[in-house]
Amino acid sequence: DQQVKQNSPSLSVQEGRISILNCDYTNSMFDYFLWYKKYPAEGPTFLISISSIKDKNEDGRFTVFLNKSAKHLSLHIVPSQPGDSAVYFCAAYPQGAQKLVFGQGTRLTINP
Amino acid sequence: KAGVTQTPRYLIKTRGQQVTLSCSPISGHRSVSWYQQTPGQGLQFLFEYFSETQRNKGNFPGRFSGRQFSNSRSEMNVSTLELGDSALYLCASSFRTSTDTQYFGPGTRLTVL
Numbered sequence: 001d002q003q004v005k006q007n008s009p010s011l012s013v014q015e016g017r018i019s020i021l022n023c024d025y026t027n028s029m030f031d032y033f034l035w036y037k038k039y040p041a042e043g044p045t046f047l048i049s050i051s052s053i054k055d056k057n058e059d060g061r062f063t064v065f066l067n068k069s070a071k072h073l074s075l076h077i078v079p080s081q082p083g084d085s086a087v088y089f090c091a092a093y094p095q096g097a098q099k100l101v102f103g104q105g106t107r108l109t110i111n112p
Numbered sequence: 113k114a115g116v117t118q119t120p121r122y123l124i125k126t127r128g129q130q131v132t133l134s135c136s137p138i139s140g141h142r143s144v145s146w147y148q149q150t151p152g153q154g155l156q157f158l159f160e161y162f163s164e165t166q167r168n169k170g171n172f173p174g175r176f177s178g179r180q181f182s183n184s185r186s187e188m189n190v191s192t193l194e195l196g197d198s199a200l201y202l203c204a205s206s207f208r209t210s211t212d213t214q215y216f217g218p219g220t221r222l223t224v225l
């Protein structure tokens with residue numbers, strides 16, 4: 001029962017272009033969403049989050065969009081840089097439940 | 113401020129053995145959560161501890177257990193190891209509740225032969 005899904009296992013983008021990573025969820029009780037970035041041999045690093053009362057949150061080159069009716073969120077990185085090459089995980093907190101549910105990750109490769 | 117530390121970083125065990133992993137949270141953080149990462153399943157929640165009490169538990173068998181000490185350090189134990197337990201075990205700490213932003217350690221890579 002995969003409640004948070006990242007349907008693209010990998011994505012390749014040219015340096016300087018926009019990277020768009022997508023995430024779908026099935027549980028309408030999720031009320032807080034996060035994106036984490038993970039390099040090999042390191043733990044995930046928090047990137048950006050969004051509450052279900054918002055539809056957009058921006059932090060520098062990173063913007064997260066939330067479409068509650070479609071149960072979909074996306075992470076935009078612009079412009080993409082080589083250091084952005086990593087695995088990106090979408091995660092969500094169910095309302096009232098104190099445990100993070102992760103997607104399976106998308107490997108982003110930025111090509112020079 | 114020092115980050116989350118996990119020891120050991122790598123472990124090799126054989127089937128049937130047991131293993132204990134350790135996690136030291138960020139100073140001041142009282143919630144510690146454990147996750148298992150495997151290539152097929154992604155990151156899966158194991159359990160969360162707060163003030164030495166297990167508050168939340170994922171869908172793992174009873175062979176997986178944990179505890180938290182008064183200084184918020186946490187240990188995770190896996191008994192009767194199976195080949196399928198080979199994974200990266202990640203610990204994350206947060207200030208008060210696991211709904212606060214969680215900060216992850218580098219993980220312990222467990223290989224079961």
